[in-house]
Amino acid sequence: MRPTGGNVSTNGTRTHVLRYRGPGAPLLLVPGITSPAITWGFVAERLAQVFDTFVVDVRGRGLSSSGPGLDYGLDAMADDLSTLIAALKVENVTVLGHSMGARIAIRAAVRDASSMARLVLVDPPVSGPGRRPYPAKLSWYLDSIRLAVEGMDADAMRAFCPTWSEEQLGLRAEWLHTCFEPAIVAAFEGFHTDDIHKDLRQLALPVALMIAGRGGVIEAADEAEIAALNPAIRTTRVSDAGHMIPWDDFDGFFQALDVLLGTSFGRSAA
Template identity: 65%
Template sequence: MSALPYGYHVRANGVRLHLLRYGGSGPTMLLLPGITSPAITWGFVAQRLARHYDVHVLDFRGRGLSQSGPGLDASLDAMAADVIALLEAQGWQDTWVLGHSMGARVAIRAAAQQAQRMGRLLLIDPPVTGPGRRSYPAPLSWYVDSIRLATQGTDADGLRAFSPTWTEEQLRLRAEWLHTCDEAAIVQAYNGFHQDDIHADLPRLRTPGLLMAAGRGGVILPEDLAEIARLAPGLVQCTADNAGHMIPWDDEEGFFALLGQYLGCSFDTV
């Protein structure tokens, strides 16, 4: 397993962004987590990715150790601008961008606006909600209630009801870091799931990539995959049949098997 070399900060798009860097050799990979997932919670994924990539995991604004505070713009456009500015500030070229859930939506918006520095998109179960579309399956209260509990101080047992299938280690890490997710930023991002039209960005994608759907997540349905295939034919599609929305948490080996098939490399633990 790769060690964590360091965490670091970058000033980009007028805010301070914090990242964790895993691994060394190979193409640069920027990992964009979901709505309430600070960078450290993706460490178990980043460690395995770091066998083949130089992996950097972003704390989105309003989360983890990145800039937060009252009045912070946590919209999809602001986060996409952060990613574009980060790539420019770091001088990264042909970057592989892996985004999960909200992070995948941010990757889509950023790539549609400015794809010059992106080499490949790896989109993991992005919400396909938007104006005039069905609601996101998880209610806002799920996020707000768990954040408030974590802010007061809780442990793995306190969060178990929110994520009953997670391991003790996963719950402990979430209990430690969830309080860093600013409630106002999370509410704005969640509302953006329903207000931002990500489908309008899909035909503008020129970056090839992978779209991985969760077979048991209820976020992307078969009819959504068919629509996306028409809008973005450059995305190869696959489905993690045995996983819910948090694919690596539910089926880590299945996740890496599918990813390895697309990337042409192995992430086996042996």
């Protein structure tokens, strides 16, 4: 499936969006810290079997506004999401956020969930003030970005993502240079300074949480704390996947969505 692309004026910036047209209700996918929208294409194509799917380039990544002078904090990115939903004129949208994208979705929903039907939070970092640090190292991101800026291929990217397919490695190598280093640093620092736990308590719309069984991001104690903060959150684990769940267990990712959303991706793939 070939997506259509477009640029939308949001919150004083340009936001680039890919659309994978599907038959159902709208779904807006918000990627993680160094994932331009195009790198989620293999997931969006399958999502489009059920949903009219949009994938966003978060500011400082892909084809959205970037460069010095922009605010790359969580609040600014959350406001981008809210104004994007308004600009797209979609109602009752499912917002699926991975990692940093899940934190963006949480903050945006606390501020204004009027056009959102539900959130799907995929392995969001639960670090924050006074909490254990996020398990990934900032240097892992920055080293690969600097190599991508110089020019790298799939073979060079394999050192950072050894289990990925050749196509996935090539796409990341092609697009990683669009991740503006100060934006990545700001987001990573925000993992440790922004408190999303207080936001989780305030969420009033339906929320589903997908946890990577081998990611090390959300541990059993974290899952219990989230359940105590907001008992209405539905949770499932993808046992054999690391933090990049669809890359590690593509079918497991969609089977988890079936559990959380009542969809039938697993049956449609059979």
